[in-house]
Amino acid sequence: MPLEAIAINDLSTPLMEKPTHDNELAERLQSLYDSDDNHPCGESVLAIIEQGFKRGQWLYVGMFNDKPIAAVGCFDDGQTNARRLQYLTVHEQNRGRAIDAKFIKMVYDAEIKKGVRQFVPVDEDIHRIMSEYDLLQLKS
Numbered sequence: 020m021p022l023e024a025i026a027i028n029d030l031s032t033p034l035m036e037k038p039t040h041d042n043e044l045a046e047r048l049q050s051l052y053d054s055d056d057n058h059p060c061g062e063s064v065l066a067i068i069e070q071g072f073k074r075g076q077w078l079y080v081g082m083f084n085d086k087p088i089a090a091v092g093c094f095d096d097g098q099t100n101a102r103r104l105q106y107l108t109v110h111e112q113n114r115g116r117a118i119d120a121k122f123i124k125m126v127y128d129a130e131i132k133k134g135v136r137q138f139v140p141v142d143e144d145i146h147r148i149m150s151e152y153d154l155l156q157l158k159s
Contacts, residue, residue, distance in 0.1 A: 022118065024125035026077045026093070030069065036085050047087050048080070055108040057142070064106050068092055079129070081109070081122045088113050089122045091145070093130065102130055104149075105141035120148045127154050 025034060030045040049061030058064050068078050071094055081089030088110040094103040104126065109119050123145060127138065138155065140146040149155050 021083075022088070022121060022125070023082045024079045024122055024129060025082055026079050026129065028072045028075070028077055030065065030072075030078075034080060034082055034087065044080075044087060048078075048090055051087065051090060051108045051110055052106070054111045057144070058106060058108060068106070079122075079126045081118070081125075089118060091123065091126055093126065099137065100135060101137040101139050102135050103139045103141055104145045107142050107145050119144060120152065123148045124152060124154070 027034065030048070031041070032044065034044055045065065049065055052058050052061030052064045068076075071092060072078075074095075074097075076095060077093040079091050079093055080087045089108065091107040092103075092105045094105060095101075096103065104123070107119060107123070109122070127149070130138070138149060140149045140155070146155075
């Protein structure tokens with residue numbers, strides 16, 4: 020099964036076909052963030068993400084072989100048609116394999132289909148990826 024970027028706005032969304040318990044997705048995402056030195060602890064990031072859910076924000080989860088291996092927050096400031104991309108993480112065994120770039124491109128394509136035309140990469144890695152793939156220009 021290829022990498023998929025799935026937008027969720029609830030950590031209890033059933034993404035995995037055979038979860039072993041109710042909070043497995045949230046626990047796996049927290050572990051992803053905990054293992055990533057570029058972010059605060061997973062609990063803090065997920066608290067921010069959950070606050071965003073209350074305001075209609077999204078978390079894109081990169082699923083591969085029925086497991087979350089990547090995630091990035093997609094935030095709307097409510098004033099422009101721009102999306103802030105923030106809190107990118109990739110499973111430690113997949114780092115350095117261009118999964119992050121493929122995943123960001125998938126998120127970008129999904130948001131473009133929704134009508135988004137401008138992106139604000141908050142994290143340094145997201146900015147680098149979007150610059151390399153010329154994804155920062157306003158799309159008409």
